[in-house]
Structures are given as structure tokens and as C-alpha cells.
Amino acid sequence: MTPFVAPLDDILFSLHHVARAPLIAAWDHDFAAEIGKHFAAFAEGEIAPIDEIGDQEGCRLENGRVRLPSGCKEMYTAYCDQGWPGLTAPGEFGGQAQDALILAMTSEIFSGANHSMQMVTGLVPGAIRTLLNFGTDAQKDRFLPSLASGETIATMCLTEPSAGSDLSRITCRAVPDGAQWQISGEKIFISGGDQDISDEILHLVLARTSDNGVKGLSLFLCPSTKTDGTRNAVKVTRIEEKMGLHASPTCQMLFDGAEAELIGEEGRGLAAMFTMMNHARGDVALQGVAHAARAYQIAATYAVDRVQGRLSDGSSARLGQHADVRRILDVIDRYALFGRAMTHMAFVAMELGDQGALVEFLTPLIKVFCTEAGMRSAELGIQVLGGYGFLREYRIEQTYRDARITAIYEGANGIHKRMLATRMAQGPSADAFEQMLLEEGIEADALVKWQSMRAQTANHADPAEMAHRFMQASIDAMQAVVHKRLSDCVEAHPDPDRIRRVLALDPEPWRGM
């Protein structure tokens, strides 16, 4: 078993040199490195060690309450004591007021150490952002301090049995009840819908306030404890048995006239929820990156140690000295480096503030590329270990199982492909992407290929038919950008030879699912 080591050098290199974080006035490399070092130590020492037992024990539903596996509560308490839940909350609410780049660093490390626990705790920054953007002062005062301290963990309640990718089918209802609202209905696939590590849970619930498709949806704050101090009418009716993420309880929930507050405008729930969802999508991209990096770590470590076969001169070989194994390791490394670079570039664009159109285009792109990169890397990593990769004890099979969900949740990848083709190919976000391709100076061939595919998509009678091909072309263009940016800063990496090996690989057009 290869202990988890946070890929901190790679992350800092990616933020600073590849994604060019210094463009952001507030960026302080040394400070980032310092925070990163602290979080890496915590992740390696406290978060990663409970990942295996979490996978084995799984969650239990006992008397209507969810119990997480051994060690989760203790780890979470230490996490709160160190102040991590409030990393992005404003100082006035007890937070550290850090930006998305610092969060990208800790979030990726967390996911690499323990994807399940990152799922349970990871929606807090998105909830904080949603409250800051849409909450009243009273709501901010009521909820932000306890989110920042870790006393409260947030959930996101969207999906229903008949409303998965299509939110217009949501039937969960909210009716006014004085200054409050009452929510009734069923939600499914709610990560951390209940748990026993935080005192309180704040559910962000999308519910119907009128029969008007998605325009009849509003967003609600539904805390586990009512204003009168009694327990709210929110019940977990079942937890799912899943292939992976065993320590993250996936809950079926019944809201039975639960007390809730409207956040944002009535009928504008989707807009408010998108703040949370877009945060979550960037986070999911980083989960993919984290799995790719972890797969690389396990496989590369194994390949250095394992004696296998012989070199052409007849002497004993280490596994990693075989051409095809070396190639596979470099391919995994590329997935991690390229996925991280793209995601960090999207985050830098987001922090710059005036690049909303570009961020809109990059969000589905990084979600799709990074999640599939994580899956592919776990698959390749298992292959490097051979038969041992299929065994539980080497733990890369857990990476394989855990990574699989990332291409499904936060918008199945097919939905993102469809959005890119139907909503963006014609509009300003594709213009912004094209502008970036021009500024980055990728090769003319690659540029023309993307432009032609964009035109075909935009002019197609049903652009959805072009969804897969347009995503392929867009990812390939983005890979060209990353290739160029990495080439320009190879020497800034502590191990430039590793980067050079990745850049020298045969170009691999993205096929995707």
C-alpha cells in the first residue's frame, strides 16, 4: 500500500506557472505554499488514513440516523479545530477569506486523500458563496458563522426519482407558512443527507413554488434544527449501496412539511442553485485530477520497485523500465497535469472577474475532461500493477470504483456535452474561448479544426447531434493550449524531465465516452 502524499509541488507549479495565478493581484505564492504545506500534512496524517476503513465499513442507517465509518468524526473535529471549513468565508463571519485558487489546492488534496469525506464536507464553500450572493443579512448572520466554524455542514438537494438531469420535472413542493415555508416531497442521491460528524446540517433544497417548469423552482435553506430548537421534519428513508464512495452516505430523503427559508427570489431557484452547482462542478473536476494524480502515485511507486522481465541486454528489469509501462505512466501523468492545468486556468479566469463567458465555456469542458481523466488513470494504474491492481490491498481498485461516479454527478457528462453544443456553440462563451485560443497562439491546424467544428455545430439543425464531436474538438483545442503553456514553463517545475516526457508523448486526441 502506497501512503498518500499530497502532490503539492505539482499543484503550486500549475497554479503559479501554468495557470498564471500572479495575474491575480491577491496571489501570494509563498503564502499559498505555506497553507498548502499545512493542509498536505493534515491530509496525509489524518484524512488519508481513514479512507480504507471508510471503504470497508461503509455507512449505516440506524433508527433513521446515518452513522459514518470509524474515524470520520475524529478527523472532522480536527479539521474544524484547524479552521479549514471557513477557508473561503469572510473574516467577519469567522473565516479566512481565501479565494478559489487556495481552495482549489486544498480541495484537490482532500479528494486525493479521501474522496468520500471530501464529498461529505465539500459543499460548504459553495453554500457560503450562495449565501453571500443571495442571502439576506439575517440569513448570513444566522448561517455563515456555523458553516465557517464547521458546526454546520451543507448539502445540495436537487435530484428526485423522476427528475435527474431534467430539473423541470421536480415535484417537491414548498408552501408559505407565515414568514417561513414548508417543504414536502422526496429527494434522492443526496450526498451527506445525514451524518454524525457535524452538529447541524443545512440543506439547500430546490423546490417547486408554482407549476411553471424550471421557472416555478425556488431555492430554500432547510436546517436540520428548526428555529424553535426542535428537529426539523427531514428524514433519511434509505441509503444507497454503491460501487464506491462507501464512506459518503447517499441518501433518499423525505421532507415532510419541513421548515425552510426562501433564499433569493421566488421562481429564481435555479439561478441561485447554479452558484452552488458551478462551484461543485469545478470541485468535481478537481476530484478527477486528484484520482489521476493518486493513480499515478500508486502506479509509479509500484513500477519503481517491482522486478519484472528483462531488458534487451538480458539483465533484470524494473517494471517501469519497459517501454509500454513507461508510456502508460506518462499517460496517467499527462491526465493529471493537463486536467489540473485546465481547471486552474478556469479558476484564474473566474478570479479575474471579467471573464465570465470564458468560465462558462470552460466549466463543462473541465468537468468532462477531468472526470474521464480520473477514470482512465485509475484504469491504467490498475494495469501497471497487473493482478495486484485487482486486489483490495493495493487500494488502486478503490480509486477505480470511487472515480467512476464523477462522470455522472454534478451533471452527467452527456449533459455538459449537450450544453456546450446547444447553448454555447453559437454564443459569446464560444467567442471568448476562440479569443483565448488566438491569444495563446496554438497551431493554426488545431485552431482551424476547432473553428470548423464550432461552425458545423452552430449551424446544425439539431446541435445536440454534434454534442460529442464539439466537446472532442474543444477539449483537443484546450489540450493544445495546455501543451503550449507547459512547454513554456517546463524549467520552473522541480522535475522538468518528468514534464518533458509527458510533452513528448504521441498526441492523443480526446475520444471520451
Place this chain on the structure above:
Amino acid sequence: MTPFVAPLDDILFSLHHVARAPLIAAWDHDFAAEIGKHFAAFAEGEIAPIDEIGDQEGCRLENGRVRLPSGCKEMYTAYCDQGWPGLTAPGEFGGQAQDALILAMTSEIFSGANHSMQMVTGLVPGAIRTLLNFGTDAQKDRFLPSLASGETIATMCLTEPSAGSDLSRITCRAVPDGAQWQISGEKIFISGGDQDISDEILHLVLARTSDNGVKGLSLFLCPSTKTDGTRNAVKVTRIEEKMGLHASPTCQMLFDGAEAELIGEEGRGLAAMFTMMNHARGDVALQGVAHAARAYQIAATYAVDRVQGRLSDGSSARLGQHADVRRILDVIDRYALFGRAMTHMAFVAMELGDQGALVEFLTPLIKVFCTEAGMRSAELGIQVLGGYGFLREYRIEQTYRDARITAIYEGANGIHKRMLATRMAQGPSADAFEQMLLEEGIEADALVKWQSMRAQTANHADPAEMAHRFMQASIDAMQAVVHKRLSDCVEAHPDPDRIRRVLALDPEPWRGM
């Protein structure tokens, strides 16, 4: 949960029309259909229903003996009563004397119904073939009847802790002991190394008779019961905890001076073992095909029923009506159809008897293509089901877990790629493949591409460096052959529209791991 239905029509179409089984004098389509119908009914009614409980219960090691999950013994007894173990054994030993094509049909159906149990029982035909090719008359008389009746199940004992892909490192020793031999040493990753469904087990063990690399290896027959009727000194010391194939016990075994008979010549163990291994490799290719077909079945059934989103006219859509979902289903279908076609073509070539060079080239190719096709299909199938695909109850996650091992065992795919490049690119088997490409009349472009890659590989200072690219080019050429053959017989399929949809997909060059 979608009940398993054997893809019998597809299999018969593939054997008869695509792979052109009528070239073989003994082929009788109606008889094959009749046998297929019987086996399909047995697989659907008896083998498939214990697949889920097998996955959940797993195997146990109790007092040195392995216990399979509930229902395995009863299923195996019925399997023997119907005479399936002896399908390919000669009539004089109690068998049905059927050929590799009939076996390809039952074997694929078995793997689709229950990969684990197919693993436990599936080496018998290879052992029968090995005994027929290398055994003495006494050995045939002693072992063939009980293999044909099912009283005995065979295992293949190759791998050791330090000898995985590299058999020259085998240290397990055999020393003469009168007319018998004694085997001592450790073997790992032995599928069905012990079980409680057959009375006897016959281990085919590769052991060292001299210190001369692979030339010091000999093959032995090592039965679980000695000639004096007492239990042989073969002990299971541990069973592995794996990601999948939970009902197939993967055993670590200790041979402690176990009584054994030499089969074939001393020092020629590898040659004898290759009979068994080549059979197993074709079988593994069919496991990949079976997983692809099963993934298609589960995903296509789900996509027909599930209401999701809307069509462009605003009406409710079924999942399968969305362009990208339809594309994914067709891609899965293509993996199954193409993989099955290639494998059947290799089997027809084998049965024709004078095409050994072609079979040698096709064996690594089908092993690699079909196993990765099975993995990719399970991955895509999960995606079609969305969140439900990640849940145990829809059972496609089991396909995903079980399929993963196929790219590893029976020669990791990287080893097959390496063999193709280093041992075949220059020789007669590549000539035979080229000859076939010419005869099949694939497009000039595709042909030239393969020829050029072959020349690059053959002339490379270290052909192993070209392994991945040469396999890619060879599989793409083979895909062109299959595309052509399918195009020529579309109308012979009961659902020609389905085949046409697959043939109309964007061509997908094989990337592979």
C-alpha cells in the same frame, strides 16, 4: 434489474454469416442453434440467477478448504447432469466431440451469465485439449472421462510471487520420485485452486525440472487425490480479496512435495502449457465480448423505459431518444459485435487447421481488443444509467468490476502488444494477416497505414517501443475487415437496422490502454 438473456441470435449470426463457419465442413447451423438454445435456457434459468448472490457472498477459506457461495454446487451438478463439461471431449471418453465454434457459443453465454463460475469451470476444455495433444494413453484414460463427466475440474498453475508475466523466473520445483514426480513451491493467483463443487481437481502445474530459464520448465498433472486414494499435498494458504469475480476463488497455493505426473516432454512445459493458454486466451476474449453484450443489454433496456428530458418539439423523451445516449448505446453494441466477429474469425481460422500463422497473429489482437471492449462497454453502460449505474441493485457495476481483470490475466494486454511487435511484426504471422487484409479487400488507405506501421515496427531497433502503435494499427485494420464483413451480411441479421446503425457510427480508431 435486467434479467440475463443470452445473445444467441447475435452469436449465430456472427458465427455463420460474419465469420463464415460454413467454410468448415462439420458446421451445421441448425444443430448449433439447437445446442445454443439449450445452453441459453440453462444459462438464463440456472447460471445467471446465482451471479448476484455469488458477488455478495464471495468465497471463504475454512479449515484449508475453499467454500463457494450459495447455489454454486447445485448449479454445477445440473451442468454436469446435462453433459456440458464434456462438450469438446471425444466420444470415446464420454464427451460430445464438438468443436471450438460450438464451445465459443456456450462459453460466451456462460461468461455473460456468470463470469465467476465460468472462470471456475472454464479451463476444462483447454485441459482436455492439452491431454489429447500431449498426454500418454494412460493419462488420457485416467483423466479424460472424469473431466468430461464433470467429476474433475481443471486449474492452470503458472504464476508465482516473483513470476507473473515473466515465466522464466518460476522457482516451483519438480523432482523425480519413481514413476512419479514431487512438486514443491508456491503458486499465486490460481483461479479455482480449490472449490467445493467438483469431487476432484486436476492442477496443470508448470514447474522447474532444471535451471535453464524457460527451457527448464515442465508441465505436470497434479490431481487433488493421489494414486493411493489419499489427499495430495496441495494446500490453499489464502484467497485474495478482489474488486470483482467474488465467486471465483483466487488462491495462493502451496505444493508441498505433491505427487504429480509429467505431461509432454521434460523441459518442454511451456509448449504444452501454450495449448491450454491459447485456449484460455480465446476464452478471455469471449469474456470481454460477453461483458460488452451484457452491458448493452442492461443499458439498452434501461434507455427504453426511462423518461428523461424532452425532445426538441418539447414532448417527453425516453432516455434512448437523446442523440448522445443513442450514440453511446450504438458504440457499446459495436464493441460487442466487432469483438465477437474478430474472435469468431480467429476460431474459424483455427478450425480450418491450415491457418496457424494467422491464428497466432489474431490471438493477441482479440485478447486485447475484446477485453478492453468489455471494460469500455461496462463503463459506457454505467453512464447510460446515470446515478443508478453506480448502485449495486442495477448490477452493471458488477459487470464493470468483473470485466476489469480480463485485460490483466492470461497475459496482461501489454505483454500481448509486446509479443505482436517483437515476435510477429517481422515474421510469417504478420504475412498471413496482411494476406487476409488483401483478400478481404479493405480500403487502400487502411491497408497502407497498417503496412507502414508494420514496416516501422519490424525495422525498429527496439520493436518493443512500437508495441502500442503496432497493436493500434493492427486492431484498426481488423476493425476495417469486420466493418466490411458486417456490411456484406447486414440483411442476414434478424434486426438489420441495429447493425446499420452500428456501421454508420463515426469511425473510432482504437486507442486502447
